[in-house]
Amino acid sequence: EEFGLDHDATTIDQENRLVEIHRPDGRPDAIQQIEHGLATILGGYRSLGRIYRGIICSDLRQYVMLGDAAAMTDRIPGTGDDRWVFTENNPRRELQVAAGLAAAARVLKDHNPELAREALETALVMWESNSRAPGNTVDKVDALSELILATGDPELVATLVSLQESISRSISRCGWAVGHVIHMIDDASFRTTVAGAVKEYQARLQKEQATDSPYGVPYKPNIWGAGWTIQEFGVEQYFFHKGWPELTSTDFFENALHFILGVHPGSNNASFVSGVGSESIRVAYGVNRADWSFIPGGVVSGTALIRPDLPELKTWPYLWQQTEYVMGGGATNYMFLILAVDSLYR
Incomplete structure (x- = not known):
């Protein structure tokens, strides 16, 4: 929606459960990924009447499995290796x-109107509830x-306006969302x-x-790498600049991308995005971690700080x-920042 992304390099056939990379099918991949996400979110809502928090294996032996993920279950119900679904009553979630869902509905309206309608209706029900x-x-x-x-x-506009004082007090946390709609x-x-x-x-x-x-x-280092937090900050700063260009600059979201691609502390100045940059993370904690390998385009949180002041990014x-x-926050925010900075210099 924001950058007109229409890249198509993958065939995705949900009905037949078929995916083929490097084989365009005439539909934007991003749209198909949104449809795939809605299949589980709306599917869970139809079944449960609420949103589930997560789906995960039921024991530690499965959780730490290092082999092919397809072998984690025998696909026969009731044998002890079934996934568990966790739900909650959580207004914030x-x-x-x-x-x-509202954002998904907007981008799907011309591609999959029926799914877009269901997504928006569900979003409105959740808002009212x-x-x-x-x-x-x-x-x-x-x-x-x-x-x-x-x-x-x-x-809805009037409701947002009524939150004026709360928004002002929490501007660092919610101002970016207002910047998206201030016009x-x-x-x-x-x-x-x-x-x-x-x-x-x-x-x-x-x-x-x-x-x-x-x-x-x-930069607020923690026990884990700061990369994802800085990426999120960068995306938010993009929307601050979009809403109030006279009060902001592009520096923060440009510098957030620089940080991810290597301008960060420590002797290991690899890019946090595997396969992007002259040096990047080539050994990562992904599904192929036991192979001491990486997934191109995977995004890690990166350099941690060992107290009091030792930057560490181990191979x-x-x-x-x-x-x-x-994916969420790691790969997605990285892709957004790439497109945001690219749009500045086109």
């Missing part, structure tokens, strides 16, 4: 899912922003108040970054806190 739960301002703002973009509903809000008081909060937040960021690190981004496949691959 449902608001997050409502935001995702959880919008009155106390607190959760950040997740409410995220859900409202995506639903406003999907529906243009003036009642649709005419309320002068809201626009002035939120813009003032954004200005103060950006000034504070500039001051903190100057003493945090030489990398052009706020070793079993340190999940340094070289684990994840």
Whole structure:
């Protein structure tokens, strides 16, 4: 939606459960990946009436398996190796899912209208069910922003405007979501108040970054690598700049990408994206970790900080806190930053 991504290099046939890479099928791969995600999210909702938290194997022996994932189960129900589904009553989680479903509905409306309709209807039901739960301002703002973009509903706009003071107090956490939709809000008081909060937040960021690190981004190291956190920060800064270009710059999200690609602490300055850059992570905690190998395009959290001040990024496949691959937040935010920076210089 944001960058007109229409890349097609894969055949995906959900009905016959067939995937062939390097074989275009005439449909954008990103659209098909969204459809694949909705198959399990909406499928779970149809079956359970709620969103599940996760699906996972039931014992440690399966969990630490190093072989072919297809051999983890015999595909026969009731033999002890079945996956378990975990559910919860969690308003915050449902608001997050409502935001995702609303965004998915927008991009699918011309490609799969029926699925888009179901996604949006489910998102609205989740919003209505959880919008009155106390607190959760950040997740409410995220859900409202995506639903406003999907529906243009003036009642949703009015609800967002009513959160003006809470948004100002939490601007560092939810301002980016407002930046996504500020062009649709005419309320002068809201626009002035939120813009003032954004200005103060950006000034504070500039001051903190100057003493945090030489990398052009706020750097708060932890026991695991900071890469994913910095990527998330970069994506959020893109939307701050989109909403308030006069109050922000592109430096933060550009520097976030630089950090991921090698401008980070430690003697090992490999790119955190396997296969991208002259040096990159070639031994990672993925499904092929027992092979001391990597998956091209996999994104790790990267260099950790051993207290008090030793940066560490080992070439070793079993340190999940340094070289684990994840899709959500890892690969997705990296791809977004690549497209964001690419769009600046086209």
